Amino acid sequence: MFKRILLLLLISFFASCVPSKDLIYLQGEPKTKKEIYKLNNQPYRLQVNDVLSIDIKAKDEKFVALFKKSSSTQNGTGGQGGANGNILQLGYSVDSHGNIRLPYIGEINVLGYTTKEVRFKLEKEILEYLNNVEDFFVTVSLAGIKYTIWGEVASPGTIVLNQNSVNIIEAISNAGDITVTGNRKKVEIWRNSASGQKKYTIDLTTAEAFNSEVYHIQPNDVIYVVPLKQKAWGTGTTGLQSLTTLVSVFTIITSTILLIRNL
Numbered sequence: 001m002f003k004r005i006l007l008l009l010l011i012s013f014f015a016s017c018v019p020s021k022d023l024i025y026l027q028g029e030p031k032t033k034k035e036i037y038k039l040n041n042q043p044y045r046l047q048v049n050d051v052l053s054i055d056i057k058a059k060d061e062k063f064v065a066l067f068k069k070s071s072s073t074q075n076g077t078g079g080q081g082g083a084n085g086n087i088l089q090l091g092y093s094v095d096s097h098g099n100i101r102l103p104y105i106g107e108i109n110v111l112g113y114t115t116k117e118v119r120f121k122l123e124k125e126i127l128e129y130l131n132n133v134e135d136f137f138v139t140v141s142l143a144g145i146k147y148t149i150w151g152e153v154a155s156p157g158t159i160v161l162n163q164n165s166v167n168i169i170e171a172i173s174n175a176g177d178i179t180v181t182g183n184r185k186k187v188e189i190w191r192n193s194a195s196g197q198k199k200y201t202i203d204l205t206t207a208e209a210f211n212s213e214v215y216h217i218q219p220n221d222v223i224y225v226v227p228l229k230q231k232a233w234g235t236g237t238t239g240l241q242s243l244t245t246l247v248s249v250f251t252i253i254t255s256t257i258l259l260i261r262n263l
Contacts, residue, residue: 022184022205022228025169030207043114044142047192050219051091052100052110052118053143056126058136067103067126091143105129115140147217149175151225152182167216168202168209171223178204183226189214190222 021027046052056067092100098111105125110118119140126136145166150156154176161174168187178184184204191198191214200214209215217223 023180025184025204026207026209027205028207030210043116044218045112045114046094046098046110046118047220048094048096048098048111049146050094051143051146052094052115053091053139053141054102054122055139056136057139063130063136067105115142142219145217145219147171147219147221147223149223149225151223152179152227153177153225154179165216168204168212168214168223171217171221172204172225178225181228183228186226188224188226189217190224191218192220 054067056064058064092102094100094110097109099107099109101107102122102125105122108118108121108125110121113121119138122140123136123138126138142164144160144162145164146158146160147166148158149171153172156175159171159174161170163170168189172178172187178187187202187204189200189202191200200212202209202212202214214221
């Protein structure tokens with residue numbers, strides 16, 4: 001009887017430990033896939049809740065001042081606070097109708113446009129508003145990439161990074177990395193599309209992750225790190241924790257059997 005119980009506990013011990021190969025990122029060598037490379041390098045098209053950074057430069061400072069956004073005209077959205085929140089304070093948020101609102105020019109629809117296309121639209125609007133001004137320079141870019149990450153990460157929440165491009169490794173690193181009980185082979189990414197929400201899955205333990213169409217995240221992505229089955233069992237995340245738990249179980253079972261025999 002004791003041998004059977006011990007064998008069962010040993011099997012449970014080995015099954016409850018997380019193999020090291022499941023904790024190592026980007027194993028192997030990636031194979032270049034032209035289709036995925038092309039997809040990942042297509043220009044991003046703006047969506048609702050994106051925030052644009054618009055910078056206008058000209059020799060005439062009075063001209064620039066007309067379109068310079070002040071704190072009293074902010075329509076950007078905040079992030080987690082601190083540095084993440086500050087980068088969006090002077091941005092132009094895309095509203096639910098797909099518009100941004102600029103001083104004097106008013107509303108401009110940018111939904112589905114690239115930042116380059118928005119720059120062309122803005123230059124045209126400025127020329128129409130001020131006919132005698134031609135010497136000016138406009139820059140349009142994303143004011144940052146906001147995403148939400150939750151599940152088995154050290155610091156879940158909504159994060160804003162002051163970058164125009166963010167990959168999945170950077171996104172996870174800024175959330176404190178995946179915990180030991182997180183499934184690196186099954187990281188889910190929920191993304192907005194014209195047809196609604198779409199779910200993608202990426203395996204971060206293989207170098208083939210570089211070829212994934214969701215290796216580069218997009219603004220407003222939701223990243224969910226699925227827990228491993230070891231967490232559901234509650235047997236511990238390391239070998240020592242699992243051994244401690246199983247020894248406790250073995251002690252309880254043994255004590256119960258001895259107590260029943262002595263009755």
